[in-house]
Amino acid sequence: MHDPQIAPYGSWKSPVTPELIVSDSIGLGQIALDGSQIYWIENRPAEAGRSAIVCRAADGTISDITPQPFSARTRVHEYGGGSFVVSEGVVYFANFADQRLYRVTAGADPEPITQESAMRYADMVVDSRRGRLICVREDHTNSQSEAVNALASVPLSGGSVGQVLVEGNDFYSSPRLSPDGSRLAWLTWNHPNMPWDGTELWVADLNVDGTLAHAEQVAGGKTESIFQPSWSPDGSLYFISDRTNWWNIYRWRNGQIEALHEQEAEFGVPQWIFGMSTYAFASAQSIICWYTAKGIEHLARLDTTNGQLTPIELPYSTFTNIQASNGYAVFEAASPAEDQTLLQLNLSANKAEVLRQASKVKVKQAYISEPQSIEFPTENGLSAYAYYYPPHNADYQAPEGELPPLLVLSHGGPTAQTVNAFNAGIQFWTSRGFAVIDVNYGGSTAYGRAYRERLRGQWGIVDVDDCVNAAKYLVERGLADGRRLAIRGGSAGGYTTLCALTFRDIFAAGASHFGVSDLMGLLRDTHKFESRYLDGMVGPYPEKADLYYQRSAINFTNKLSCPVIFFQGLEDKVVLPNQAERMVEALKAKKLPVAYVAYEGEQHGFRRAENIKRTLEAELYFYSRIFGFEPADQIEPVAIENL
Incomplete structure (x- = not known):
């Protein structure tokens, strides 16, 4: 042991380097079981963000099922998920590059089973009795109109875009076969609902020729969210519903619905991707x-x-x-x-x-900041929630009397949640001397439907208030420097970030990662899945056009008075690059310090190791110049206009 070195917050040398975060690290995704074999997805930054399907055999050996350059990732709803299914050792998957379905076995080359087309596929289930896949199909044939979603079948032998089984609604998900193959369950919903607003659970009989008969709605509606229908081995249908404010588990048996275990707890999550x-x-x-x-x-x-x-x-x-x-x-x-x-x-x-x-790389406990769950007061006499991470590095302590800069994290979604799990990206900051608060603002999951719906009609208000009040809570307790407060977020979290920087005066800097600056632009340009999301978050358009204008940071750059750095993927189809580029030009014109880092080949969220690394370094460099500390890291400078 040795005495800690005295150095300003932000300047501490940390073993949690960008290289460590991306080196030999992967993301773990969808899991499937097939007899004694276990399959899963690995998202690999070191392989240009490729999603590989991996198998663990009964003897414990682990091997890739999909060779390079194949990437098991579907673009249905743009967010994807449910990209593969396995049956009797045969894996069927959607390939990212061409969105075709492929069949592959261990050691063999993948073979396409759908034609080249404008179709996308997701959330597959194998109907072995009829020699086909049943899946969600998204048809982009007509580029001048909205994509058409349906449940469809695709022959396992290939050669067809598939046969439509159910259509007519805006969205479908979760096709699930009963154990004997005689019935099919699925979820469906329509604009303007998102799946956590309201979905319908349907069940139908399957005819010998594979068509559906006697379809009936079992549960759900416009104000009841159904999640993850699943058939029990005994043929009963289970599902999760939030009909009592909380997502609890229910069973449909003999035409009756019964709750298995009622509790003020969430057993489900927002269905942002398939296959959850x-x-x-x-x-x-x-x-x-x-x-x-x-x-x-x-x-x-x-x-x-x-x-x-x-x-x-x-x-x-x-x-x-x-x-x-x-x-x-x-x-x-x-x-x-x-x-x-x-x-x-x-x-x-x-x-x-x-x-x-x-990740195979371990961070010693001496450099890990343990999250502290906090509840803090916010507007209208309510409380909100967050995880607070104090700055922590056993090798350093700050000069007496200095308070740490604070980084407020605004998660995406916005109907998502932050959790108390190890996050190397957070430890990157805390081990350098930043305090971090990760906010579960009103609208977040995990606290019941009523808490989620605090954001209904209030996006850009409630989330911003909660992030601001989280920062004030720490400043009032002497845990953060009120003059060095920053906020960062990606996607919807980027929208909250830009609103906080524009419509509040508490933050001294910010970072927008593919964030929304123009609600009208988002409404006009985004994909089908989220094209009516704002009806619930802001209000129906054009009736509430005034709110769309008032809550868009791009229209009020005259109120912005602090430096911002922007990060953007140039192939992003969810939040288009022009959302960032217009803000950058506005800040340049105002002579405010601004930086813009754009990446070719990246979509909504960064998957390539070199870009993840560069983003961390660039943001640290940006804060060092704004907050006045010298980082211990050797960082390639970022071009900051007007500094």
């Missing part, structure tokens, strides 16, 4: 499930015979992508000190085996 799974059947009598109560996540076993919920104690704080089979479950987990990990849990012994880790 928060519960799975270990048997007809046992469900392995995730839930969150008061912002804290849990793993548990739910007895389907009596509704008893029994916690499964593991040293992790978050759980995702749950799959199960007889005797074991597979899922991803993380803790405040450990990055995303793929686990196989022996259900009888309650013993977990690590199958894969997102």
Whole structure:
């Protein structure tokens, strides 16, 4: 042990380097089980962001199923998910480059089973009895009109764009076959709803020729969100509904709906992507499930015979992508000190085996800032929630009397949530001497439907207020320097960031990562899935055109008085590059310090290692120039106009 070196906040030398964050690191995604084999997606920054399908065989050997350059990633809804399915050792997947469906087995080259077309496919299930896939199909044939979504079948033998099974609504998801292949369940919804606003759960019989008959709506509606329909091994249909304000698990059996376990807790999440799974059947009598109560996540076993919920104690704080089979479950987990990990849990012994880790590089505890869950007062006498990370590096301490700069994080979605899991991107800042507060502002998931709906009609107001009040809360307690407050966010979080910088005067700097500056531009240019999202978040257009104008930072750059750095993918189809470029030009004209870092080949969110690394370094460099500290890192300078 040695005495800490005294150095200003922000200037501390940290082992959590950009190279460490991107080197030998992956993202873990969709999981599928096929007999004794386990399959999953690995998102690999070192391979230009490729999404590879990986298999762990019964003997423990791990191998890639999809060779380079294939990338298992669908563009349905642009956000994708549900990009592959496996049956009897054969994997069927959507390839990112051409959006065709392919068939592949271990050691073989992928073979296309759909033609080159303007079709996209996602959320597949294998109908082995009829030799086909059933999936969501998105038709972009007519470029002059909105894409057409449907449930369709595709022959496993290939050669066809598929046959439509259900159409007529704006959106479909979650086609799921009953164990005997006789019935199909699915979700559907229409504009202006998003799936967390209201969806319908339908069930139909399957005829011998594969067409549907006797379709009936089981649950859901315009104000009830249904999530993850799943058939039990005994043929009962389970689903998650928020009909009581909380996403709880229900069962449809013999024409009746019954709650399995009612609790003020969330067993579901917003369906931003396909194939999400928060519960799975270990048997007809046992469900392995995730839930969150008061912002804290849990793993548990739910007895389907009596509704008893029994916690499964593991040293992790978050759980995702749950799959199960007889005797074991597979899922991803993380803790405040450990990055995303793929686990196989022996259900009888309650013993977990690590199958894969997102990063092989470990950060010593001496450099990890432990998140502290806080509840703070906000507008209208309400409370909001956040995780506070104090600056922490065992090698340094700040000069006496100095307070740390604060970075306020505004998550995307905005219907998403931040969790208390290890995040190397946050530790990058705290180990250099920044305080960080990660805000679950009103509108976030995990606190019930009423909390989500605080943002209804109030986007750009409630989220901004909560981020501002989170910063004030720490400043008032002497935990942050009120003169060095910054806010950053991506996508919807970027919108909150730009609104906070424009319509409030508390922040001294900010960083927008592919953020929204012009609500009218977003309304005009974005993709189908989110094209009516703003009806609920702001108001229907054109009736509420005044609100769209008033809450767009691009229209009020005269109120902006602090430096901003922008990061943007030039192939982003969700938030187009012009959203950032117009703001940059406005700040240049105002003679405010501004920087713009754009990336060829990147979409909505950065996947390539070199770009992730550059973004971290550029943002640190930007704050160092604005807040007046010298970073310990050797960083290639960023061009900052007007500095």
